[in-house]
Amino acid sequence: MKYAVDRERLGRLMSAELDRFARAHPRSGKLHERAKASLLDGVPMNWMSEWASPFPLFVDEASGAGFRCVDGHEYVDFCLGDTGAMAGHGPAPTVAAVERQMRRGITHMLPTEDAIVVGEELTRRFGLPLWQFTLTATDANRFSIRLARQITGRSKILVHDECYHGSVDETLATLDPSGRVIASDGNIGPPVDPALTSRVVPFNDVEALERALAHGDVAAVLVEPALTNVGIVLPEPGYHDALRDLTRRTGTVLIIDETHTICAGPGGMTGRDGLEPDMLVIGKTIGGGIPAGTYGMSQAIAERVRAALPARADIGGIGGTLAGYALSLPAIRATLGEVLTDEAFSRMIPLAERWEAGVNEVIRARQMPWHVTRLGARAEYHFMPSPPRDGAEQIAHVDPMLDKYLHLAVMNRGVLMTPFHNMALMSPATTAAAVDRHTEVFDEVVAALVA
Numbered sequence: 001m002k003y004a005v006d007r008e009r010l011g012r013l014m015s016a017e018l019d020r021f022a023r024a025h026p027r028s029g030k031l032h033e034r035a036k037a038s039l040l041d042g043v044p045m046n047w048m049s050e051w052a053s054p055f056p057l058f059v060d061e062a063s064g065a066g067f068r069c070v071d072g073h074e075y076v077d078f079c080l081g082d083t084g085a086m087a088g089h090g091p092a093p094t095v096a097a098v099e100r101q102m103r104r105g106i107t108h109m110l111p112t113e114d115a116i117v118v119g120e121e122l123t124r125r126f127g128l129p130l131w132q133f134t135l136t137a138t139d140a141n142r143f144s145i146r147l148a149r150q151i152t153g154r155s156k157i158l159v160h161d162e163c164y165h166g167s168v169d170e171t172l173a174t175l176d177p178s179g180r181v182i183a184s185d186g187n188i189g190p191p192v193d194p195a196l197t198s199r200v201v202p203f204n205d206v207e208a209l210e211r212a213l214a215h216g217d218v219a220a221v222l223v224e225p226a227l228t229n230v231g232i233v234l235p236e237p238g239y240h241d242a243l244r245d246l247t248r249r250t251g252t253v254l255i256i257d258e259t260h261t262i263c264a265g266p267g268g269m270t271g272r273d274g275l276e277p278d279m280l281v282i283g284k285t286i287g288g289g290i291p292a293g294t295y296g297m298s299q300a301i302a303e304r305v306r307a308a309l310p311a312r313a314d315i316g317g318i319g320g321t322l323a324g325y326a327l328s329l330p331a332i333r334a335t336l337g338e339v340l341t342d343e344a345f346s347r348m349i350p351l352a353e354r355w356e357a358g359v360n361e362v363i364r365a366r367q368m369p370w371h372v373t374r375l376g377a378r379a380e381y382h383f384m385p386s387p388p389r390d391g392a393e394q395i396a397h398v399d400p401m402l403d404k405y406l407h408l409a410v411m412n413r414g415v416l417m418t419p420f421h422n423m424a425l426m427s428p429a430t431t432a433a434a435v436d437r438h439t440e441v442f443d444e445v446v447a448a449l450v451a
């Protein structure tokens, strides 16, 4: 390809964008300064200080597929709260259901009928018959792997190299270049050496999987059916068949985490591709922004769980006083039943195709050695000419400075992308005009790199 990115030019462009951001956002800047006195690093949660901008945007109001910051600028939102707002900001049916429930009791540690309707809908989408609820996907993953250890009597959890499943200790592990399991980059205060709790294999590597499971000490394989958090890495043909076959043959519980891959369709990749997990986890999207996660299981797993649970399971490491609370269930019922519907996906996926075509056209016209990967309603560009096969290959091509420039430059032009990689997600409220706005802005900021 004709152009490599000129570092000096990139540095100049970056300073200009940082300056433009600071000038355009005096109120966000002031609020951030004030926040430093009461919030660690001036943010309510640490990752909010890791955006490409010199300080975070403070949001005034969000609705549909956009928001306005406190300085009055409007944004097209392709980040959508990193999938938490995939249903769009404040979807009307979810808001109405939540408002109704707020007046009827928010939490009381007793079930409501909504839970049954939601369980039935989850079964329709994902195939598994029995469900439990949590507040987050992290908790749903934690509880699933605890159950898997309890019923198998095995100690280890197997994950993909460069995976992310939330703040779950066993999954914060990676491979060093020699293939040894080590703590993943940024793992804060690991309780023990992750090599004691985890086995790690590269995505799409059937032989490594076979070798790792042959030890007979893996309780569960916890996987995203496509990696999404290191950037999208799609499974090669036959990988999921091999994964299912090997886990069955070795008596290992297969847990599929659809928290991000729900973008593939109403039943995620499990529903779309006919996958057959023993357990399934999903969080973030399902409550339309109200905290909610869930894990489902097959009848066979449920029978083993019932047989293996201690008499007082509520204090055994699976729980949460507000888990399955009354407010979250109508939120999920309305979000799945009326917002993230089958029909909504039939509009969202073509929008992601349009986004992909637009980015591809810019890459072609500007002769950048990049490519786009799409999974249903989610797409992203990678700084390499052909798709990565695993997480290590993807991470080797990450270019933090270029990444930061592109994020900030499009943000300065009213487009918000998912931080840490170049991902765009469509919601039922996203419009073709918003997608075309991204293409236009992307062309402008890529052109500046190679002009």
Ligand SMILES: Cc1ncc(COP(=O)(O)O)c(C=O)c1O
Pocket (backbone or CB within 6 Å): 082, 136, 137, 138, 139, 141, 164, 165, 166, 167, 224, 229, 257, 258, 259, 260, 283, 284
């Ligand atoms: C695949 C996957 N699983 C689980 C989680 C954890 O979600 P939460 O932070 O809402 O618990 C994430 C978060 O990004 C995720 O991407």
